[in-house]
Amino acid sequence: MTIDRLTGEHEAETLNRIAETQREVINTQLIHAEDVTKFVANEVKQKIAESPGMPDKEMRRFLSSRARAAFQNAVGNLDVVCSYYVYYADELNGSEENLWRVRPAYGEDYEDRPLGLVSAYPADDASHTSWYKLPVEKGHGMWIPPYYYDEQQRFLLSYVTPVFKDNQLVAVIGVDMDFRQLLTHIEYLPTYNVGQTFMSDLSGRTHYTPEHPDGIESTRGGKLISSKGNFLVPNTHSEELMRYTWNGKEYDMAVVSLRNEMALLVAAPVHEIYAEAMFKIIQLCEVFLLFGLLSAVFCFVMSTRMTKKLTSLTKAAHEIAAGNFDVAVPEGGNDEIGDLCRAFAHTASQLKKNQEDMEMRTYHDALTGLYNRFGVDREIKAWWPEAKSAVMINLDIDDFKFINDLYGHAIGDEVLKKLSRILLSYFGDAGIIGRNGGDEFVVILKDISTVEAEKRIADFCNLPKSFTVGERGKTFSVSAGVSLYPELADDLTALFRQADEALYGVKLKGKNGYVIYDSEVEQQVMRTRLGFNLHNVSCSLPAAILIYKIDPQNTLLYASGELLRMTGDESLDDLQHRTAGSVLALVQDKERSAFHKESESENTKIFRYHLQNVQRGLVAVEICHRLELHPLYGTICYAVMVERE
Numbered sequence: 001m002t003i004d005r006l007t008g009e010h011e012a013e014t015l016n017r018i019a020e021t022q023r024e025v026i027n028t029q030l031i032h033a034e035d036v037t038k039f040v041a042n043e044v045k046q047k048i049a050e051s052p053g054m055p056d057k058e059m060r061r062f063l064s065s066r067a068r069a070a071f072q073n074a075v076g077n078l079d080v081v082c083s084y085y086v087y088y089a090d091e092l093n094g095s096e097e098n099l100w101r102v103r104p105a106y107g108e109d110y111e112d113r114p115l116g117l118v119s120a121y122p123a124d125d126a127s128h129t130s131w132y133k134l135p136v137e138k139g140h141g142m143w144i145p146p147y148y149y150d151e152q153q154r155f156l157l158s159y160v161t162p163v164f165k166d167n168q169l170v171a172v173i174g175v176d177m178d179f180r181q182l183l184t185h186i187e188y189l190p191t192y193n194v195g196q197t198f199m200s201d202l203s204g205r206t207h208y209t210p211e212h213p214d215g216i217e218s219t220r221g222g223k224l225i226s227s228k229g230n231f232l233v234p235n236t237h238s239e240e241l242m243r244y245t246w247n248g249k250e251y252d253m254a255v256v257s258l259r260n261e262m263a264l265l266v267a268a269p270v271h272e273i274y275a276e277a278m279f280k281i282i283q284l285c286e287v288f289l290l291f292g293l294l295s296a297v298f299c300f301v302m303s304t305r306m307t308k309k310l311t312s313l314t315k316a317a318h319e320i321a322a323g324n325f326d327v328a329v330p331e332g333g334n335d336e337i338g339d340l341c342r343a344f345a346h347t348a349s350q351l352k353k354n355q356e357d358m359e360m361r362t363y364h365d366a367l368t369g370l371y372n373r374f375g376v377d378r379e380i381k382a383w384w385p386e387a388k389s390a391v392m393i394n395l396d397i398d399d400f401k402f403i404n405d406l407y408g409h410a411i412g413d414e415v416l417k418k419l420s421r422i423l424l425s426y427f428g429d430a431g432i433i434g435r436n437g438g439d440e441f442v443v444i445l446k447d448i449s450t451v452e453a454e455k456r457i458a459d460f461c462n463l464p465k466s467f468t469v470g471e472r473g474k475t476f477s478v479s480a481g482v483s484l485y486p487e488l489a490d491d492l493t494a495l496f497r498q499a500d501e502a503l504y505g506v507k508l509k510g511k512n513g514y515v516i517y518d519s520e521v522e523q524q525v526m527r528t529r530l531g532f533n534l535h536n537v538s539c540s541l542p543a544a545i546l547i548y549k550i551d552p553q554n555t556l557l558y559a560s561g562e563l564l565r566m567t568g569d570e571s572l573d574d575l576q577h578r579t580a581g582s583v584l585a586l587v588q589d590k591e592r593s594a595f596h597k598e599s600e601s602e603n604t605k606i607f608r609y610h611l612q613n614v615q616r617g618l619v620a621v622e623i624c625h626r627l628e629l630h631p632l633y634g635t636i637c638y639a640v641m642v643e644r645e
Contacts, residue, residue, distance in 0.1 A: 015254035033175045048163065082154060086171055131156075131174060135160045141159065158177070159174060183199065196267055241253060242254075320351070367413060371432065380444060430456070480503065481506055566611055566643060623640070
């Protein structure tokens with residue numbers, strides 16, 4: 001009776017452990033696919049929320065390029081992912097901006113493919129429309145049931161999330177997993193000669209195996225029937241084994257739920273489970289008849305030893321379920337329990353290794369060992385709610401492309417690693433250090449005074465930095481943009497943006513140094529970006545060019561040399577100082593109230609105003625306006641003017 005009871009408990013522990021182990025392997029990949037899709041969707045939502053109206057063609061193209069980079073970084077080494085996409089709603093006419101990248105076969109690189117309109121397929125064509133219609137109807141991200149997609153000639157398991165703005169669908173973003181390949185990851189440890197592991201929907205009516213990824217209505221052409229004669233429905237909320245009849249034989253089965261609302265079933269035949277137990281019981285009876293006392297002692301010793309090991313394994317299983325993969329597994333002998341102990345120890349070791357490897361790949365940069373963008377975001381998210389102050393530093397290597405082109409990418413990689421070590425030595429004790437990609441790095445100093453932060457930044461920038469080519473030393477420099485919270489930025493988004501603007505300001509001042517953000521830096525950056533190469537063109541035009549931002553002050557962004565001649569100013573800086581940065585100060589007082597209102601009604605109409613010249617008084621001019629929506633700076637007015645006779 002003891003052996004029979006322990007055998008049942010042992011079998012339940014074994015099958016449930018196998019089921020839990022396989023669930024963790026599969027769920028790890030499913031969760032990774034979910035997290036990547038949600039991350040990309042959140043970035044798209046944020047960019048769409050920041051821009052007025054629905055995204056136009058340029059914005060959709062921009063969003064697709066951002067999504068492409070994020071997907072490639074996150075799923076490039078995940079072999080079970082076979083494709084990912086960003087599909088814009090048919091109402092936006094955005095099929096040309098759709099993103100669809102497919103891995104043709106295992107080991108090959110992703111390639112771009114055109115993604116056609118869902119509306120081109122019949123409404124009842126589930127294989128071509130369910131991935132789009134189901135999440136849109138639900139209004140949130142979800143797993144799509146397995147289906148065959150003839151465009152890829154694969155059985156797919158997809159996680160898709162919709163993106164809305166003002167309750168209007170903008171796009172659906174998803175990741176496709178090769179369902180057949182995922183099924184091959186289900187490996188049943190051969191504790192018994194006969195047994196199998198397969199997936200099922202929660203109704204128990206359809207089962208999936210590597211040989212049947214399309215699903216079969218009950219295994220082997222007949223319904224799975226419980227031992228009581230009822231139709232079998234998987235119970236994922238119980239650790240007790242379920243007994244059912246299959247082709248006239250009884251099986252015990254462990255069931256666990258998966259992340260994608262499916263069930264994982266591990267089955268073993270009852271007769272094989274208890275065959276060894278029955279054999280031992282017969283042996284014990286024979287020995288008891290011959291050696292009563294010896295058999296009693298032997299039975300007591302054996303049952304105690306087995307119970308102790310099984311109890312230790314049970315405790316170890318609970319430890320692993322709680323996330324402790326360093327649990328001590330009892331050593332076993334050369335029997336089935338010994339095999340189980342060794343298999344259990346190997347499984348725990350492999351799970352720990354896989355978890356550490358996946359976490360390292362997900363959150364750390366492979367070259368430098370610093371946090372990647374995902375890692376930086378995770379660290380900031382954990383710390384930011386309690387942050388009292390922060391210093392954001394965005395930096396890159398000056399002329400890094402020149403270093404790569406002249407000395408090769410191997411030397412460039414050494415420069416990146418050298419800079420990473422310097423960053424750790426200067427800032428590693430005070431904050432978060434990460435590599436955004438390429439030669440771009442980010443440092444977030446946590447709860448540090450402005451004085452101490454600036455001293456560290458100045459010391460870091462002034463430090464000579466060098467690398468070696470052959471036996472010769474070469475120097476390199478960095479540029480850094482700095483922003484402060486809460487002194488300058490009100491929130492995390494503003495902190496990132498201001499640090500980017502400050503970095504751009506360093507570049508404008510000649511690189512090799514740092515700049516702390518202020519409003520003048522932002523204005524200079526805006527003028528420079530808008531006026532890039534425009535100065536060279538406008539010098540040769542017979543008309544004056546004026547560019548300003550549509551806001552309450554009509555902020556001046558650019559003025560050509562011809563306009564400076566009309567106003568009598570020596571330079572753009574003089575003009576900025578005289579007008580306090582407002583275009584309205586250029587015209588006489590009585591014309592200011594109608595200056596911009598006229599241009600809103602007819603975009604290209606010619607207007608007449610009088611500019612204030614510092615030497616000649618008023619100068620009569622004719623102006624032609626045009627308004628354009630800039631993705632970063634909002635509505636911009638471009639004006640061309642000539643002097644009237």
